[in-house]
Amino acid sequence: MKLVHNMDVNRVDFKEINEYGFVKIASNSKNVIDEINEYSKYVNSNFENFVVVGIGGSSLGPKAVHTALNNQYYNEISGNTKIYFLENIDPDTFEELFEVINIEKTLFNVITKSGGTSETMAKFMILKARLGNLAKTNIVCTTDRENGNLIKIAKEEGYKTFFIPADVGGRFSELTPVGLLPAAISGIDIEKLILGAKSCLDDNLEEAKEYALIMKEAIEKGKNTLVFMPYSDKLSLLGDWFVQLWAESLGKKVDNEGNVINYGQLPHKSVGAIDQHSQVQLFAEGPNDKIFTFLEVKNFKNQVKIPKIYDEVRGISFLGGHTLNELISAEKFATDYALKKENRDTLTIEINEINEEVIGKLIMFFELATVFLGELVNIDPFNQPGVEEGKNATYALFGKEGYEYKLEELKDQCGDKLWNGK
Amino acid sequence: MKLVHNMDVNRVDFKEINEYGFVKIASNSKNVIDEINEYSKYVNSNFENFVVVGIGGSSLGPKAVHTALNNQYYNEISGNTKIYFLENIDPDTFEELFEVINIEKTLFNVITKSGGTSETMAKFMILKARLGNLAKTNIVCTTDRENGNLIKIAKEEGYKTFFIPADVGGRFSELTPVGLLPAAISGIDIEKLILGAKSCLDDNLEEAKEYALIMKEAIEKGKNTLVFMPYSDKLSLLGDWFVQLWAESLGKKVDNEGNVINYGQLPHKSVGAIDQHSQVQLFAEGPNDKIFTFLEVKNFKNQVKIPKIYDEVRGISFLGGHTLNELISAEKFATDYALKKENRDTLTIEINEINEEVIGKLIMFFELATVFLGELVNIDPFNQPGVEEGKNATYALFGKEGYEYKLEELKDQCGDKLWNGK
DSSP states (O other): OEEEOOOOOOOOOOOOSTTOHHHHTTTSOHHHHHHHHHHHHHHHHHOSEEEEEOOGGGTHHHHHHHHHHSOTTHHHHOOSOEEEEEOSOOHHHHHHHHHHSOGGGEEEEEEOSSSOOHHHHHHHHHHHHHHGGGHHHHEEEEEESSSSHHHHHHHHHTOEEEEEOTTSOGGGOTTSHHHHHHHHHTTOOHHHHHHHHHHHHHHSHHHHHHHHHHHHHHHHTTOOEEEEEESSGGGHHHHHHHHHHHHHHHOEEEOTTOOEEEEOOEEEEOOTTGGGGTTHHHHHHSOSOEEEEEEEESOOSOOOBOOSOOTTOTTTGGGTTSBHHHHHHHHHHHHHHHHHHTTOEEEEEEESOOSHHHHHHHHHHHHHHHHHHHHHTTOOTTOOGGGHHHHHHHHHHTTOTTOHHHHHHHHHHHGGGSOOOO | OEEEOOOOOOOOOOOOSTTOHHHHTTTSOHHHHHHHHHHHHHHHHHOSEEEEEOOGGGTHHHHHHHHHHSOTTHHHHOOSOEEEEEOSOOHHHHHHHHHHSOGGGEEEEEEOSSSOOHHHHHHHHHHHHHHGGGHHHHEEEEEESSSSHHHHHHHHHTOEEEEEOTTSOGGGOTTSHHHHHHHHHTTOOHHHHHHHHHHHHHHSHHHHHHHHHHHHHHHHTTOOEEEEEESSGGGHHHHHHHHHHHHHHHOEEEOTTOOEEEEOOEEEEOOTTGGGGTTHHHHHHSOSOEEEEEEEESOOSOOOBOOSOOTTOTTTGGGTTOBHHHHHHHHHHHHHHHHHHTTOEEEEEEESOOSHHHHHHHHHHHHHHHHHHHHHTTOOTTOOGGGHHHHHHHHHHTTOTTOHHHHHHHHHHHGGGSOOOO
């Protein structure tokens, strides 16, 4: 990969990165890779379906890697164990899954680092009841080795379990069993994913620092939105994964000294060429409060020729003889050009092709850039205090022990508008 | 539907809406509905697959309605004609479609109002060549009745064609054959979609004005982002449809008098409860530059009970005995509460349930709100001058006749960084 831009960057010194848990996994994953590959063979031989049961960092990464590296119609054509994601708590999409799978032939991978995520644990409870005696064989857990309710239950009930290292937080956990297990089951070479992450440490560390420095300055200039715009369908969900990483790590009320800074940059996904027909009008002409990160794929697997027909039809004849590859590439160039002409800031991450190594590399690249920016602006990229209030209010509404004080507050503030169970 | 908020709104008078093309279709679509329903029967009997070939307004609407009203695993379970979307010009996802369909048993619906959209016409040219003699039976066009290359070709080559009214622009065209044909083929009651749109004119006109007034004031207060956050998987792609509508209609450099205003608000989609674990940290603690539109579904089709197990496990026992319905509803309330506590502006669109009428109503509601805001701030919501520069640059790079001047400009500006065909 290559970071292409024409901005000036003042280099600074950063802390050693080897202390970070998500960095360590690039070199100490050999055993876990072997165990997962072995287990995947068993899954592929024994289950028709594999369902990822997670939310946020426990789902966005597996989805992103699956989309990037597998056929978009995977379940329709692969012949392998089918892959599904039970991510939300929408009752209707929840039940639709059970119309399409045979639960007896399905392995459910319950993923939560803390073992306490309400949505995931609620789904786990429903699955356990529906599976009955099959729970022990049809549930596999991915969680912390020691802490939380899921590991406690898994031990008591004898579920196969994979572990997320204690020093790797949810949104940095894609290259742990959180992401590696679903990937391996769909036939992705997870050793190469990890090799890609490692190669980022060797080859692209300076570019990750550069990316953080560029974004720091952009935010200072009022670019409150970072548009993440891959010109590739397959990198679309990598955008969703990036959104969590950037938003939750860097959107913070206070810095490390407790000063109120209300910091953060909205990561906003857009997909080229599609969103040229949706958002580029705003990007080019609206407020100049955005910075653009294009992801450009230099070599697609396929070359798709546009036939040389309609030579006499002015308006489309110029397309004939070219390829879709040229068209998407020219459109990326042209959009970039048009935005720069309106004084918008853009940069491009060029990748040679989409494969396991490149995806591993991109994941590590953005994780590094995130912690570098956290360091530059003196905030903690690993916590998420701003989601506690909503969680606590939910606990209070559901009558969880210890949250009576919050229920009082809610009654006080909301009066007759308080949630009443519907 | 009901708009719920606690903001003050100063009402003003708006222009008559009956002149708008997208409003007229709510009352004059009887014939087209009958024709489409009749044709859909023929398609369902004769084709295994139906592929929507469009981009932007010719694809976002059909996708949104399909997702909202059909099973998420439609192609895996329906037994009916399968529905696919050939939206982008990504060579790899393009070719993947041809691995999963039998082209001989597939009807391609080529949709472009102008008949000149490069991406769509390039795909059309490829399809025509691949279909050979079958093109005449396996292509159906949706385009303008008189203007553009597609109608010209369709007439010459004898393709069945549906028409988009001349006074309805692409992003306002979902309730024309653009959206009605794909919907009908998947078994959606399109008459009810239109009835829903009509009922919005009767029942929710004042709320659409209110929504526009709220957003005008929000933008004046620096809320440059509108977070569109349905608590429902099925409304997720309605968010993508809304993004185009709001971004492209209202993101404008100049007002109707030509004053440079660089107006616009970034519509940003987020899905509850999922993105509580991704974006809410930033929403609650980052810059206070966003206004939130929640969409809340009061009644899902399914009730999903969380069993009363793990009574002894503090931390999850409170979930037992509740339902996923209650959980998603309480979480929406709690997130709203937590955001308000941080002085963020929120409003909620409550809908009773997701069905054809409600989706038709929501589409009309947001289209109306868009033109009302355009009127309030004196900009033209129906043009998109900001995408011309990128289009022209693409034409120049591809050697289209008449764009030699642009190629000169590009050479001048880009030097050896000019796009070179790769």
